Amino acid sequence: MARTRLLRCSATLLLLLGTALTAGLLLAAVDAALFHPLSRVADLLLVAVGGGVGVSALLVFAASVVRQARAHRSARPRVAALEIRPGVVEDAVPRAFCVGVFRPRVIVTTGALETLTAAEVAAVMAHEQAHVRRHDALRLLLVRALADGLFFCPGARQLAARLATLAELQADEAADRSGLAGAMLRIDGVSAERIDRLLGQRVRWRIDAAVLARGAMVAIALALAVFELGSATGCARHPFVADGIVHEDAPLGALLLTAGAAVLLISRRTLVGSLRAR
Amino acid sequence: MTMTPPQLHSLEREVMEELWDRDTATVREILEALNARSEKSRAYTTVMTIMRRLDDKGMLVREREQRTDIYRTTLSRDDYAQARARAQIGALVDEFGDVALLHFARQVDALDPERRAALERLAHKQ
Incomplete structure (x- = not known):
């Protein structure tokens, strides 16, 4: 339904915003370090810290992609080796899942075929086919990698986890309700939220506002740092002359703001923490 | 829930294959069957150790008949x-x-x- 999609888009956008800011910081720091001889300590510090954050984010992101791709690559042949006929594996426990990233396949266990009615199997297959159609395996791989890369940003992991749940809710919406209800009765481990959604409850946003607020502060700090680096390298106009007055612009002010936001984040018992406690 | 049977390494696998062909067997019978099939000649103690281990792993049960141990498979x-x-x-x-x-x-x-x-x-x- 439209609402699930809206929530999914919003969460993705937030994650992409954090990624864009981090990428911007990395680019600005690299640009400053390579092409703009900066002299002031504040600028150099910003380049060092910004570059450090940017590079580590990139490395963690890449490592996450590699780790997940490896898991996918080893899972696929191992599932294939257990197939007794295409798409079916021998297992008494009723299960269904997708395997593979670029060309995902739906696998069900013999237990699922034995315990579920035809309508229930059809509903489970419709759910899994929805994942295949939307390339959820690929999307979630990227989402997890982006969230891993944003390790310094509170809320990124929650966004990724929420996106995984929303993908399940959206896949449920593609299946016949009655068949799905039957399947949920027989397959253990369906989350309460999915059942409630199937029974007609509205999908909720469900991401802790306090965590998001702390994430927003990090985002603001990133934006300030990018802005600061941009103006510091603004074709070396320090100090610049406008209206006949020599302006000494103050990156220090922005740096202090950035540092302040960071301190606020680190001590969880500050602003947000105390608001939450009340 | 039943226990998951253990993974078998190559020699254990060979011994089990022989046992599955005949349901019950003594160490001597398995030894002779293995040695008849391959050029490598195994020692009695090697096969005995393997079969004891398979017994410990729950793949075989051992019954004593007079003075010889007879092994039987637990799973087909x-x-x-x-x-x-x-x-x-x-x-x-x-x-x-x-x-x-x-x-x-x-x-x-x-x-x-x-x-x-x-x-x-x-x-x-x-």
Whole structure:
């Protein structure tokens, strides 16, 4: 339904915003370090810290992609080796899942075929086919990698986890309700939220506002740092002359703001923490 | 739940294959069968150790008849293969979790009676 999609888009956008800011910081720091001889300590510090954050984010992101791709690559042949006929594996426990990233396949266990009615199997297959159609395996791989890369940003992991749940809710919406209800009765481990959604409850946003607020502060700090680096390298106009007055612009002010936001984040018992406690 | 049968390494596998062909056997019989099939000649103690170990692993049971031990398989060849396959799917699910497999269901939430009843109503409303 439209609402699930809206929530999914919003969460993705937030994650992409954090990624864009981090990428911007990395680019600005690299640009400053390579092409703009900066002299002031504040600028150099910003380049060092910004570059450090940017590079580590990139490395963690890449490592996450590699780790997940490896898991996918080893899972696929191992599932294939257990197939007794295409798409079916021998297992008494009723299960269904997708395997593979670029060309995902739906696998069900013999237990699922034995315990579920035809309508229930059809509903489970419709759910899994929805994942295949939307390339959820690929999307979630990227989402997890982006969230891993944003390790310094509170809320990124929650966004990724929420996106995984929303993908399940959206896949449920593609299946016949009655068949799905039957399947949920027989397959253990369906989350309460999915059942409630199937029974007609509205999908909720469900991401802790306090965590998001702390994430927003990090985002603001990133934006300030990018802005600061941009103006510091603004074709070396320090100090610049406008209206006949020599302006000494103050990156220090922005740096202090950035540092302040960071301190606020680190001590969880500050602003947000105390608001939450009340 | 039944126990997952152990994975067998190559010599254990050979011994089990021989045993599956004949249901019960003594160490001497298995030794002779193995040595008849391959150029390599195995020592009595090697085969005895393997069969003792298979006994410990629950793949064989040992019965003493007069002065010789007679071994019997606990699982048929097919049952063993099926149980292994089942264990492997379970292991795959545990190993890869959400990273590589997109599951229909993978939470630990137990179904509460209220939700169960509501689902049942919905399931029977065809």
